[in-house]
Amino acid sequence: MATLRDVAREAGVSVATASRAINGLGNVTAPTRAAVMAAVKKLNFVPHSGARSLTRRKTDTVGVILPDLFGEFFSEIIRGIDLVAHESGMHLLLGNMHGSAHETAAAIASMRGRVDGLLVMPPELKPETLAGHLDPALPTVLLNYEASSLDIPYVAVDNYRGAYAMTEALLAQGARHVVHIAGPKHNRDARDRQRGFVDAMARIAGERSPVILPGDFSEEAGMEAARLLAQGQMPVDAVFAANDLMAVGCIMQLGETGKKVPADILVAGFDDIPLARHVSPTLTTMQVHIDQLGSTGMMMLLRMLRGETLGASSSTVLTPALITRGTTARLASALAGSAVQP
Amino acid sequence: MATLRDVAREAGVSVATASRAINGLGNVTAPTRAAVMAAVKKLNFVPHSGARSLTRRKTDTVGVILPDLFGEFFSEIIRGIDLVAHESGMHLLLGNMHGSAHETAAAIASMRGRVDGLLVMPPELKPETLAGHLDPALPTVLLNYEASSLDIPYVAVDNYRGAYAMTEALLAQGARHVVHIAGPKHNRDARDRQRGFVDAMARIAGERSPVILPGDFSEEAGMEAARLLAQGQMPVDAVFAANDLMAVGCIMQLGETGKKVPADILVAGFDDIPLARHVSPTLTTMQVHIDQLGSTGMMMLLRMLRGETLGASSSTVLTPALITRGTTARLASALAGSAVQP
DNA sequence: TCGCTCATGGTAACCGGTTACAGGGGGGTG
DNA sequence: CACCCCCCTGTAACCGGTTACCATGAGCGA
Structure with missing residues (x-):
């Protein structure tokens, strides 16, 4: 060479x-x-970029640390990040915390000297834990994680308002007994969505203790929830899953047990993954523009790399939009009966 | 610091x-x-890993160069690669050639000094062009690209046999007029699949000039093809799309124009992306185990990094498996008529 | 007690670029 | 014709970690 x-x-x-x-x-x-x-x-x-980065003190690389690499959610984020990074000639170094807090620390540490900045999405971490692992000298933007207490800029989704709006919409469709399928216990997105649901149920429907089924964002969890519902122990005419994948699993399993969506039961998700438009009936959901999460974060990071000092106050909160599709289309389903239902 | x-x-x-x-x-x-x-x-x-990599002459990082980062196909590949890489403490540096050959060269060049090895997937490149850009001293494994002439190990999918088998299956279901929606003109996978289709049609159905519609692997291309078919100019009772995304687009558009799948027309895809199980009816396709493409490639690369010399003869060819689902389920559809069709 | 061996730790060169500073040559001007 | 200045080029130190090679001292046997 x-x-x-x-x-x-x-x-x-x-x-x-x-x-x-x-x-x-x-x-x-x-x-x-x-x-x-x-x-x-x-x-x-x-x-030789290793040698070059030694003297220049920059690597033209940003580290991306995600909780997992599974499913469309993350592939969309990466796509959004790459879009912006590519324009600025930046490279992407992927780090994966595989769900564990310990790995997160390792992932962050191993990035030192390799990257100029960090995009981190730590949905399961407590702010203090996170603060202990991050290097204050390394420009960092958090994805989907509101951390005002740490004074680190973030790009977040207003999960609370999104969930509130969705619950409101389901109730407006005439649903009385809305059941929520929750996300992982320690996941902050999941918790905010659950809070939004609970508050909406209390304030709008006057329901103080709505039914909440456990889940973990996986398709299988949605199916499991559907099985529970099929046992018919509780009254239910609408399901609000904390993410799309669980909603999809739920729909499929409900179909198995003979319940018709949306005729018998409404279903809604959260995220608007590409899949949502393809399931049948098409899935009503809160549109998050996942790729924007990544691209916005990357743009903020670029500004920091150019010398701007951004704190938590520079953060962006994306408000999800309600997308009404087949799984809550009461009217259409009433007309079409049990016949063709695209 | x-x-x-x-x-x-x-x-x-x-x-x-x-x-x-x-x-x-x-x-x-x-x-x-x-x-x-x-x-x-x-x-x-x-x-400081930059400094360390200078003397050690290794970076514990592998470069992954993909044609694009869009869709489930690539997210599955990355997941497969990450799975193996993570076990060996390797990092992943993402490179994106954004479709252009010129960018490919830049992507490969910019990896020098950053990585110990390369996983490259260059579906649109000619072997000679590729050879000109690769550094012979850098261990490299090609993904989804058979390049015996270059003596570089690869992990490929037997596209030809897969397409042949699928065409055969469609004909066995009683289809007479199978139409192929092709992939991008210069894409090698697409070309191999098309060859498999053409040969099967000639040998089994005695059809020397089957209909082939243009496409580019996008959902929109599938919809466009469906519009063409809806004009009714040509006899058609089955569609074999060169990938799943086009098949999905085709199914949706066929639904719009009143054609029923599979009652009026069979549809099949290729790849078995996760989405295939979720569309309605569920999509018949050739299962590629996309993640294995990545993990197998990564394992081969690791062997090379450990000092083994692998040539084209060490390559792996994955044979896709036929997965029969709803879009070709003639019997089931005949029984169920136009009623419930999960 | 002396001499030898061997384990342990220090010095300095090196990996491959970048860049501060010094030096040298050419052209313009008084 | 001499001098100055500017611009181009070269030398060498440095980024941060690794490691060959050397020095030192302890431990052991004779």
Whole structure:
């Protein structure tokens, strides 16, 4: 592998000149630059970025630490991040905490010297724990995690209001007994969504202790919830799942047990993953624009890398929008009966 | 940010001793080691990986270069790669060629010095072009790209046989006029699938010039194809799309125009993306185990990093399996008529 | 008690670029 | 014609960690 020294020798100049020519620093004459460039071509030279990052103190890379790499939610986030990163010539280093808090620390630590900044999505971590692991000197933006107490900028989704709005919409459709399928116990998104649901039920329907089934954001959890409902022990005419994947699982399992969506029971999700438009009936959900979560976060990080100091006050909160589709389309289903139901 | 010298000073030893203690090289007494470790803790020292990779000549990172980051196909690949990489403590550096050959070169070049090896998926590139951009000294595994001529190991899917088998299955279901929706013109997967289709049609149905509609692997392309079919100019009783996304688009659009799947027309895809089980009717497809594509490739790359020399002869070819689901379930649809159709 | 061996720790060079500073040559001007 | 200045180029130190090689001292046998 050719080094800068090799190029310099080949071009008959010093390493300093070669470096300057390659980086276009101006104080190099045209013929000299041409000679260097010719040598670069000939030797197929590519600067060693490890060495470069040592002196420049930047790596042109940002670390992305996600709780998992499963499903469309994360692939959409990464796509959003990549879109912005690519425009600025930044690379993406993927870190995966595989759900454990211990791994999170390791993932963050292992990024030192590799990245200029960090995008972290730590849904299961307590702010104090997180603060202990983050390096204050490393520009960081949190995804989907409101952390005003830490004074770290974040991009969050207003889960509470989204869940409140969705519950309100279900009740407006005439539902009386709305059941919530919750997300993981320690997941902050899940908890905010649950709070929104509980508050809406209390304030609008006067229901002080609505039914909440356990879940973990997986499709299987949605199916499990549907099985519980099928036993018919509790009155229910609408299901609000804390995310789309569980809603999808629930719909499929309800179909197995003969309950018709939306004729017998309404179903709604949260996130608007691409899949939501493809299930049958199509899924009513809160649209989050997941890719925007990533792209917005990346843009904020870029600003920090350019020298701006951003604190928690610079954070962005995305408000999800209600998308009404087939699973809550009472009217349409009444007309169509049990016949064709796209 | 603390450096090794700081740690050494704090612990009252030399940098060499500090380094040895941290890396557990043995020739350090227990008390010395303890002192160093205490200093590490106190100063919150984390080795600078850029500097480390300079001398060690390894980065513990592998580069992953994909044509795009869109859709479940790629998220599944990344998941498969991450699974294996994580076990070996490897990091993933994402590169995106955004479809263009020029970007591909840039992506590969920019990885130098950043990674120990490369996983590349270049569906649109000619072998010669690819060879010109790859560094022979950098261990590389190709994904979904058979390149025996370059003597680079690859993990590929037997697209030809898969397409042949699918066409055969459609014909066995009684279809006479099978139409193929092709993938991008220069995409090798797409071309192999098309060849498999054409050969099967010729050999089994004696059809020498089957209808082939243009496509580009996008959902929209599938819808467009369905619109063409709806005009009714050509006889058609089955559609074989070159990938699942187009098949899904086709099904949705066929629904709009009143054609019933599978009663009026059979539909099949290729890839078995997660979505395939969720559309209605569920999609018949060739199962590729996309994640295995990634994990197998990563395992091969790890072997190369451990010093083994792998050539094209060490490649793996995954044979896709036929998964029969709702979109080709003639019998079931005949029984159920236009009623409930899960 | 002396000399030898061996374990342990220190010094300094090196990985491959970047860049502060010094030096040298050419052109313009008094 | 001499001097100055500016611009280009070169030398060398440095980024932070690793490691070859050397020095030192302890431990052991004779």
